[in-house]
Amino acid sequence: MAKRTIELIVNGDRYELAVDPWRTLANVLREDLRLTGTKVGCAQGDCGACTVLLDGRSISSCLTLAVEAHQREVTTIEGLAPSPDELHPIQEAFVQHGAVQCGYCTPGMVLAAKHLLDNNPAPSEAEIRAGLSGNLCRCTGYNKIVDAIGAAAKKISDTGKEA
Amino acid sequence: MKNPAIIGQSIPRLDAPSKVTGKAIYTDDMKLPGMLYGKLLRSPLAHARIKRIDVSKAKALPGVKDVIVGADTPGVKYGNWRLVPQSQDELPLAVDKVRFVGDEVAAVCALDPETAEKALGLIEVEYEELPAILSVEEATAEGAGLIHQESKGNVSLVRKIDYGDLDQMFAKADYVREDTFRVHPVQHAYMEPCSSLAQTEEGNRVTLWTSTQTPYIVQCLLASTLGLPENNVRVMKVQIGGGFGGKMELRPWEFCAAFMSLRTGRPVKFTLTRHDELAYGRRRHPMTIYSKVGFKKDGMLLAKDFQVMLDGGAYNAMGPTATFLCGTFGNMLYNYPAYRYFGRHVYTNKPPASAMRGFGAPQAAFAAETQMNMAAEELGIDPIDIRLMNAMQTGDVIPDVATISSCGFKESLEEVRRISGWDQKRKNKTPGKGLGIGCFSFISGGVFNWFNTKYNFSAAEVKVFEDGTAQLAVMACDIGQGPDTVLRQILAAELGIPIHKIRLISMDTACTPKADLGTWGSRVTLMNGNAIIEAAGKIKAMLRPVMFSELDLNQIHDLAFEDERVFVRANPKKGMDFAECVYKALRGREGEPLTARGYYTPRNKGLVSPAFSFGAQVAEVAVDQDTGQIQVEKMYTAHDCGVAINKMSVEGQLEGAIQMGLGYALMEDLVMDDQGRTLNTTFLDYKMPAAEDMPPGESVEIETYEPEGPFGAKEAGEGLAIPTAPAISHAVFEAVGYRCMETPITPEKVLRALGKIK
Numbered sequence: 001m002a003k004r005t006i007e008l009i010v011n012g013d014r015y016e017l018a019v020d021p022w023r024t025l026a027n028v029l030r031e032d033l034r035l036t037g038t039k040v041g042c043a044q045g046d047c048g049a050c051t052v053l054l055d056g057r058s059i060s061s062c063l064t065l066a067v068e069a070h071q072r073e074v075t076t077i078e079g080l081a082p083s084p085d086e087l088h089p090i091q092e093a094f095v096q097h098g099a100v101q102c103g104y105c106t107p108g109m110v111l112a113a114k115h116l117l118d119n120n121p122a123p124s125e126a127e128i129r130a131g132l133s134g135n136l137c138r139c140t141g142y143n144k145i146v147d148a149i150g151a152a153a154k155k156i157s158d159t160g161k162e163a
Numbered sequence: 164m165k166n167p168a169i170i171g172q173s174i175p176r177l178d179a180p181s182k183v184t185g186k187a188i189y190t191d192d193m194k195l196p197g198m199l200y201g202k203l204l205r206s207p208l209a210h211a212r213i214k215r216i217d218v219s220k221a222k223a224l225p226g227v228k229d230v231i232v233g234a235d236t237p238g239v240k241y242g243n244w245r246l247v248p249q250s251q252d253e254l255p256l257a258v259d260k261v262r263f264v265g266d267e268v269a270a271v272c273a274l275d276p277e278t279a280e281k282a283l284g285l286i287e288v289e290y291e292e293l294p295a296i297l298s299v300e301e302a303t304a305e306g307a308g309l310i311h312q313e314s315k316g317n318v319s320l321v322r323k324i325d326y327g328d329l330d331q332m333f334a335k336a337d338y339v340r341e342d343t344f345r346v347h348p349v350q351h352a353y354m355e356p357c358s359s360l361a362q363t364e365e366g367n368r369v370t371l372w373t374s375t376q377t378p379y380i381v382q383c384l385l386a387s388t389l390g391l392p393e394n395n396v397r398v399m400k401v402q403i404g405g406g407f408g409g410k411m412e413l414r415p416w417e418f419c420a421a422f423m424s425l426r427t428g429r430p431v432k433f434t435l436t437r438h439d440e441l442a443y444g445r446r447r448h449p450m451t452i453y454s455k456v457g458f459k460k461d462g463m464l465l466a467k468d469f470q471v472m473l474d475g476g477a478y479n480a481m482g483p484t485a486t487f488l489c490g491t492f493g494n495m496l497y498n499y500p501a502y503r504y505f506g507r508h509v510y511t512n513k514p515p516a517s518a519m520r521g522f523g524a525p526q527a528a529f530a531a532e533t534q535m536n537m538a539a540e541e542l543g544i545d546p547i548d549i550r551l552m553n554a555m556q557t558g559d560v561i562p563d564v565a566t567i568s569s570c571g572f573k574e575s576l577e578e579v580r581r582i583s584g585w586d587q588k589r590k591n592k593t594p595g596k597g598l599g600i601g602c603f604s605f606i607s608g609g610v611f612n613w614f615n616t617k618y619n620f621s622a623a624e625v626k627v628f629e630d631g632t633a634q635l636a637v638m639a640c641d642i643g644q645g646p647d648t649v650l651r652q653i654l655a656a657e658l659g660i661p662i663h664k665i666r667l668i669s670m671d672t673a674c675t676p677k678a679d680l681g682t683w684g685s686r687v688t689l690m691n692g693n694a695i696i697e698a699a700g701k702i703k704a705m706l707r708p709v710m711f712s713e714l715d716l717n718q719i720h721d722l723a724f725e726d727e728r729v730f731v732r733a734n735p736k737k738g739m740d741f742a743e744c745v746y747k748a749l750r751g752r753e754g755e756p757l758t759a760r761g762y763y764t765p766r767n768k769g770l771v772s773p774a775f776s777f778g779a780q781v782a783e784v785a786v787d788q789d790t791g792q793i794q795v796e797k798m799y800t801a802h803d804c805g806v807a808i809n810k811m812s813v814e815g816q817l818e819g820a821i822q823m824g825l826g827y828a829l830m831e832d833l834v835m836d837d838q839g840r841t842l843n844t845t846f847l848d849y850k851m852p853a854a855e856d857m858p859p860g861e862s863v864e865i866e867t868y869e870p871e872g873p874f875g876a877k878e879a880g881e882g883l884a885i886p887t888a889p890a891i892s893h894a895v896f897e898a899v900g901y902r903c904m905e906t907p908i909t910p911e912k913v914l915r916a917l918g919k920i921k
Contacts, residue, residue: 036192037185039404041354042437046846049354077185091183095175098811101819102643103182104354104404110183132854136846138354138405139643141818142854 006070010035011079019066026050026061029076037077037107041136048135051108052076058115060134077107080114089159090114093152094145101139109135113149121157125150166806167656167725170874173811174662176648178402178641187402190358190372195430198360199228201419202279203433204269204286205443206261209295209512209839210310213259213268213288220285221271226278229423230286232269233258236422241384243412244483246615250320252311253478255388255418261290262310262477263514264839265443270419272431295839299451299472299509310477310510319475320483320508324490326562327501332466336457338542343453344530345905348446348474349831351519352851355404357444358434361420369421370397376406376642377681380614382672384413385421396421397673406642407823408518409445411683412480441844446833447519448485449474452530454493462542462549466501469493471527473516475508480517482508484613484684488606489523491564491771492885493531495604496572497553512839518683520823520884524605529906532601532889537902545589546600546893547580547779555604555777557867565769569877571803571865572604572777578801578863583781592897595786596796599893602779603802605882606772607872608686610765618678619762621690625654625698626758629749631727631742632664638679639691640670644880645812646687652808653692653873657699659724660741676760685878688808689774690763692873697761705757709747713739765871773871776878778802782890783858786898788917791910793829793895798887800862804879805869816880817862824887825858826851832907 003018010033019028026043029035029052038061041049045063052061053075080088087095090113100106109132116123116131123131128149129142137145181187218230233256242251257268269286273279296302296310302317310317333339359373369389375381378398386393403410416433424431435444455468471489475482490504521528539546555561557570579600580586588598608620624636635654641647647667655662668675679691703724710722710729714737723732730738739747748757765773781799786792798821807813830850834842843849868875892903901908901916914920 030192031194034194035185036188039189039355040191041356041404042846044437044845044847047354047437077183081184087180087183091180094183095179098173098175098815100176100179100182101645101815102354102405103178103187103402104189104643106182107185126855129854129857136354136851136853138352138407138822138851139819140815141820141822142857143818143860144815146854 004067006067008069008074009072010074011076021065021067023066024062025064025066025069028066029061035076035078039104039107041104048112049105049108051111051135053111053115056118058112077110080110089155090149090152093148093155097144097148097151099140099145099148105135105137109137109145113152117153117156122153166874169652169656169662171807171810174648174652174809176645177651178647189355189402189404190360190374191434193360193372195360195362198430198432199272199274199427200276200279201270201272201416201423201431201433202276202283203267203416203419204283206257206264206266206268208261208290208292209264210293211261211290212293213257213261214291215289216269217287218269221282224278224282224285226274227271227282228427229272230269230282231419231423232256237388237390239388239390241388241413242479243380243481244479244613246613249313250479250483255415263512265514266477267415270423272423272427295512297511297513297837297839299474299511302509302511303472310512314510317510318507319479319510320486322486322490322504322506324502324504324563327466329466329468329501329503332501333457336465337460338538339455339457340534340538341455342534342537342904343451344533346450346526346529347906348449348516348833349827350441350444350446350833350849351407351409352849353405353407353409356435356437356440357410357414357416358432359417359420360430360432361424362430363424363428367391367425368395369424370399371417371421372399372401373417374403374410376411376640376683378640378670378672379638379678380411380681381413381417385417388413388418389421400670403640403642406682407520408522408683411518411681437846438844441849442841443514445480445515445517448482448516448523448526450526452526454530454534456534456538458538458542460542462544462552464497464499464553467494467499469504471506473506473508474511474513476511476513476515478515479508480515482516485518485523489527492524492527492604496555496602498555498559513835514841520881521605522684525827525885525888528601528603528885529889533892536893547576547585550602551576564771565775568774568871569805569867569869570777571867574865575777575779575801575803578865579779579781579799582801582861582863583783583799585781595788595898597784597894597897599782599890599895599897600779601886601888601890601893603882603885604775604777605878605885606684607689607774607776607878608772609684610768610770610772614680616678616680619764621679621694621763622676622760623691623694623698624676624758624760625695625702626756627702627745629742629746631660631740631745632666633658633660634666634668635695636668636675637691638670638672638675639687640682642682644682644816645809646691649688649808649812650691650695653695654699656874657696658702658741660727685881688876689872692876693763694761696873697763698759701759701761702757706744706748709744713747768871774869774877776802776804776882778883778886780886780890782887782894784891784894784898786895786913788899791913793908793910793913795825795858795891798858798860800860801865802883803865803867805867805872805877806875807864807879808874808876813864813879817883818860820880820883821860821887822852822857823884825856828888828891828906829908
C-alpha cells in the first residue's frame, strides 16, 4: 500500500509526513515526531496510556490511524505546559499531590483529566473517577490522581487560568 | 529520638515534573542510530522436544540482519540463585526442549519491527510434543514425566522449618483444625511492557538500557551468559514503568538484544507487547496450602503444621525465595510454640511464576489469616481479640529467623478496631454487609545471599563540593516507588543541605559503587539508606578537623549539620556555612575531591531480614445476594513501617497496595486452558481495578523506631499488598456466610455457596 501524505498539527506545530496508511497515531507521534511522552501500555485501547487530545477530545492514539488525524489538531503531553518553566495546573497538581509513581500512565491520565475538566470544570469525585474509566494505573491506587484532578479543577476555577 | 525536619516530610517526588511533561525517558522511547528491532519466536506448545529448526528463509528475507537459535548462543544457564548453581535452570533460547507456551526459541532482528515480525513467521520449527504437566498434583504424582531431567519428582527445591515439639503441642491442644487452601495466579501488570536496548562498543563491551529492577543482577548474569567479563557489561539508568517483582531477573530479550548487538555491531532493541506480558510473563505463584493449627480453648496458639506446594511453572525464576518466604510468613505475626513448614517448589509446564509484591507472603497470609478467622469463629472469640492474645511484639524471637527489633502489631490491631468501628458494627450487623480482618508482616530486605554477591548488599558514594552542593551515586533503581527522592532526603538530612542541592546518579553499574542487589523485598530504603548514612558520616569526619581548628573548639564539642551550616551543637552561633567548610576542607588535599563511600550488608540479623513491618487491615463489604457482586465499601488500615521518610510516598504505597490486593481477591486471574495456554491476554479480559472500583480508605501509621533502619525507617508498601485479600474474604463470610478456600472470590462462587446456582 502506498504511503499517504498527511498534515498533522501537533501542539501547535505543523508537520507534513508520508506515512503508511495502517500506522497508528501513537506510532507516528512516537517514532516519526519523537514525541515519546505518549506511552503505549497495551496497543489495544484498554489502558489509556496513549491518550492524546484530537481536536480537544481525548482519544486512544493506539486505536487511531495517523491518517485520521490529517489536518486536525493533536495535543500530546509535551504540548500541555504553557511554557518551558511552567506546568499546566493539572500537571502541577499531579506533582504536588503525589499522583505520580512510575509515571507510565501519567501522560494519559493528565490528558484524560484535561478532557474532563474542559467539559466539566467542577466535577464531583464520582465524575472524576468516571472520567478516568479508560485509564489504568498500577502504582497509585488512583486516589491521589483523583485528589490531584479535584485540586486542579479548583485552582483553574479560582484563578480563571487555563482549562 | 528526634529526627531532622526533612525526615517524614511529604516532599513531592523529584522525578514527577519530568513524568507529567512526558520528558521522562523509558527504554522503548530510545532510538539509536542504526538501531535494529528484535522479535522473539516462542513455543506454541507447553512441553515438546525441538527436533529441527530451519531459519534459512527468515535469514533470506530482505531487511533481516540476524537470526539466532539456542545452538548459536554460548548455552550458559542462568538464574538468580547463583549460590545454588544447580538451581540455575534457564537458557536464553531453548535448546532441545521447550517447557511452556511462550518459551523463547529463536530471535530475529531487522531494520524495522514489521520485517522482524514477518521473519518470525518464516522460521520452521519441528516439535515432538510431550505430555504437558499443568498442575502440582500431576507433576508430583508417581511416574510423572520430568520437566527437567535433574529434578526428580519435578520438585526443584524443598524448604523445611521445624522448631518446638509439634506432636506434643498438638496433643495439648483443645482445638485443632486442618484446612486446605488454593490460591490462584495473578500478574504484576506493570504499565510499561518490558523493553531492552543494547549497544556495543570497542568490540565486546555492551551497554544495556533495560526495564529492570535489578541492574546489578542483570549485569552479572548477562556477562556470564555472553561469556564476557562482568566489567564489559554496563546497565544504565532509564525510567522504569513499574515492576512489582516482575522485572528482577535476567530475561531472554536482554540477552538477545546484547548478543545480537555484539554479532551485528548495531544497537538492537526488543519491546514486548501486552499480549507477551500477559500470555507468557512472570506471575504470582499459585499454591496449594495445607495448614493444621492447634489452640488452647482460650485462644492461645500452640502449634502449626504448614505444608505448601508452589506451582512454579517451567523454571525456578524467583520461586526458591518465594518458597522460603512462604514458610517464614506462615508463622509470622503470632507466637507459635511449635511450627513445622514443608515447602516444595514444583515444576509444571506453565509460564514461570516468580516474585510478585509480597514474594510468597500474600499466599501464606491468605491461608493463615483465613484459618485464624475460622478458628476465632469456632472458639467464640472475637477475631481481633484472638490476634491480640497471640500477637508478636518487640523483642520476640522467631527461632532460626530473627529477633523482632520493632513491632507495632498490637497497636495496629487496636487502631484498626477503633477506626473501623469494629465492635459497634459487629454488634449491630446489617444483612449482606460485613467487616473482615487481615494482617501482615513483611521483610525490609533479605539477609540470605542467594545471589552470592562478593560485594556489599548496598553501597553509596557521596561527594561534596565547595558551592555547597553534593552528589549521591547509588546503584539502586527507582521503579516507581520513589527512592530517587527518598534516598536524597536521607542524605539531605545527614548533611543538613536542601534536597535540591543534591544531584543523583543512580542505576548505572559502571559509575555507581558496587553493588546494590536491586529493588525487591522492600530493601532499598533500609539498606541503601544505611549505606548513605555511613558515607555521609565519613564526609562529616573530613569536615570536622576544619571546624575544630578554625574555631578552636574544645574536644568535648559536638557538631551539627543543619540549614546549610556546620556549627557547635551546644552553641549554634559558633559555626560556618556548609559550603565554606567544604571549601576549607578541600585545601591542602592536592586537589583530591571530598568523596566517601558507605556500605550496608546485614550481619548477625538472622536468616531472613534485618527488620519487619507489621499491620492490620479491615475491609467493609456489601454483597448483593441476588447477583453475588461484592462491593468493597471501605478499607481501614493501621500499619507500622517504622519512621516514614516521606509520608506522601508511604500513603501512595498503601493505596496502590489496596488496588493490587483488591484485584487479587476479587477480579484478577490468569485463566489457562488444558493445553497450558493463558486465555486472557488483554486488559479487557484480565480485569484489574480501575478508578471507579477503588473503595475509600482510612489509615493510621503506627510510628515505631526501627533501630536497624535509617532514621528508624523500615519496610513500607510491599507488605501492604498482603492483608487485603484475607480481609475481604473474611468480610464476605461475615456478610453472607461464604468462606473462600479457593481464590479468587467471584460472584459465581458466592451464588453457589448461597445455593442460588448449581
